[in-house]
Amino acid sequence: MTAHLLDIRGLTKAYPGVVANDDVSFAIAPGAVHALLGENGAGKSTLVKMIYGLVKPDSGTMTLNGTTYAPAEPRAARLSGVAMVFQHFSLFEALSVAENIALGMENPPRPRDLSDRIREVSLAYGLPLDPESLIGDLSAGERQRVEIIRCLLQDPKLLIMDEPTSVLTPQEVEILFHTLRTLSAEGTAILYISHKLEEIRSLCDAATILRLGRMVGACDPRDVSASDMAEMMVGKSLAVPGRAASAPGDTLLSVNALTLPAATPFGTSLKEVSLTLRAGEVLGIGGVAGNGQDELLAVLSGERRTVPGKITFQATDISGTSANARRAAGLLSAPEERLGHAAAPDMSLTENAVLTGQSRRGLARNGFISWSRARAFADEIIARFDVRTPGNGTAARALSGGNLQKFVIGREILQDPVVLVVNQPTWGVDASAAADIRQALLTLAENGAGVIVISQDLDELLEISDHFCALNEGRLSAPRPARGLSMEAIGLMLGGAHGMREATIAAEPHGASA
């Protein structure tokens, strides 16, 4: 075996109250694609932040190319040949691709030279991208390419990728994997963080598994089954959500050819959206975020109202009714953005329980809030959905993303909805909590409610949906039965003509157009 590119020995990092990393050791070979696996809170992020120089380890050593490596800041890490693509992009929407890349460089070359370099790199690695286009006009997949190209221009020896596929369509994932394999063949090592096990099995040649900050295993993902890896990751076997089959009931909610202009310059307008939801049905709506998901939720929750005759709920036209009137009637929702939309960050969990629970849980009489009932409701959510928090007086912003998500979903489910609309219900939630949330949604449908799940996670949608629609650029496809739907078919529903163009470009041999 060749010498290691990066050798990590006994890295430990403790924060007040929690040991994020406890004596973690592993090594990455040059050109290897190394997976870092673990649930949320397992310590993956802290570990890569130490490698990238954002966090200083308490103890332990790192060796890069045989020399001691202790980056004081990301700039030092980049100079040593370590680059990172973050899960959340830091791009300016109103600037062009080239301008955004120039902003991140120490000594940016002249704009024209930079544009040429970007074109060169994007062709060489099959990442089609126009340096002059505005970030605001790009899809999430294209934005990620900007971040990747920004890294590749530094000619890195180690590329760290934090959950890169969570925002991509299946076709875009293929393009990305193609790029990563090319890089690996050229000798660039890749540290790949994900909790999607099938991806790791098809891409990576080594894996390190973390749980609660400790290294609990290492394996060659090509030889180990996904369920075995999941067990190592979670520490127990996961129950697959399920429910008894039921015949579809009456129509609860229908949307009829709804067209709605975008509320903000970079928002998406909804175009001729129609859907029907029956009692006991789970309707999955897939698609990459930014294609009208937020707008669809806002128009169903009542945050935005429409012209009459567009939305019918239990045979009543609710197109113009307020969010609270819809809630009282039994149409509940949980938006994607937890902090600031589904919950007020600085308010306590009790106050956040009042946020939507007022009418259906009788938390207010004649305009006066009963705080004792509100506390009881908050405690009920906390207990039933296993929300980890010191108490109902804790501010929402102090909770971890997964815990707050459990609280938000639980708050709506415990209000006994007739129809529940959720956007990204398990985004950033660890595997066992995600399974709990999915099970709760299925149980809700089993008891006769209608559930709409808007999600980017296609595996999740296929697991729990009865019907599947794709939302792309504000258009909703016709529903298809989710059972037996192949990933390829979904990809075509999702990508539309836009995604196909990119897939064809990527399929061309490199340099053909140079």
Add this chain to the structure above:
Amino acid sequence: MIRLEKRPTPSRAWALSTPILAVVLTMIAGGLMFAALGKDPVEVIRVIFWDPLFHERFSGFLRPQLLVKAGPLILIAIGLSLGFKAGVWNIGAEGQYIMGALFGAAFGLALYPSENPLIFPGMIVAGLIGGTLWAMIPALLKVFANTNEILVSLLLVYVAEAMLASAATGLLRNPDGAGFPGSRNLSRHPGTDNPEIFAGTGMHWGVLAAFIAVIAAYVLFQKHTLGFQIRLAGQAPRAARFAGVNPGRLVILCLGISGALAGAAGLFEVSGPAGQISIDFNVGYGFTAIIVAFLGRLHPIGILLAGLLLALTIIGGELAQVLLGVPVAAIQAFQGMLLFFLLALDVLANYRIRWKRGALA
């Protein structure tokens, strides 16, 4: 290097102790300023904070002034705090205060010389209406034309001042006043006067109204859904919309209530301590109330205490001018320091200061 780190939960201890700390720091910094002016800092601070209440000769006269000055400040600040919590910035309470006084005085003077006991309640209603109408201008412009309520409400103060001058010299001028500007004296006429409820305490009906407003606001924020919606809209506007709060309705409500209370404060002043409509009737209560609202952390009880404290510095400041010859500007700077230190220390409730060793590599 100093770094600010956001606290996971706002610190209650800091939120409660920063006003006291701000007062202490103001005394220190103000003391240095007074020393630089050649005055004995300890004596000036004593004259400002101690003598109005306990001076042998002056306190008998000055003590009632505390409630007279604090009353309108508290009443206006309570109204403003509703809007400030919701992110609706009414900076024009001074104008609404003037319009309340004009409407109320006009109602009382129209029925002169009747001494019907229903006139004063009628004047209060007129004052509430005057302030509300004046506040509706920025409110409706914001909701329907998306204008900035800070600018509109502020500029309307100057319009109101012009109308006050016009009324004092024209429409409402005392016909028996030998041509001097200013209206008839309302406080010396039974039926239009706002007397002290307990003689010698300074406690007139406006002070009582201020105390009632404090209690009402306390209940509103602790118990009522409207108070909850106001806080929600200020902290997380998107979550407020999700919770069914109508932002436009909230703007109209907050500006309306703050305008009404400022208008009432104007009416109580013109029919009581000021006595008449005159060109220089307004003395800046509407602006000082902004300081009171923030000094009291937009909390009703805090505003009550802050109103009393600021009234004390106003009375004490005037005393210091008379007794020690401290310039007016220095007194104003002293009051400004109070707000400055409070807002600066406010950061500590939400952030932790970290002293980071070692410079950047």
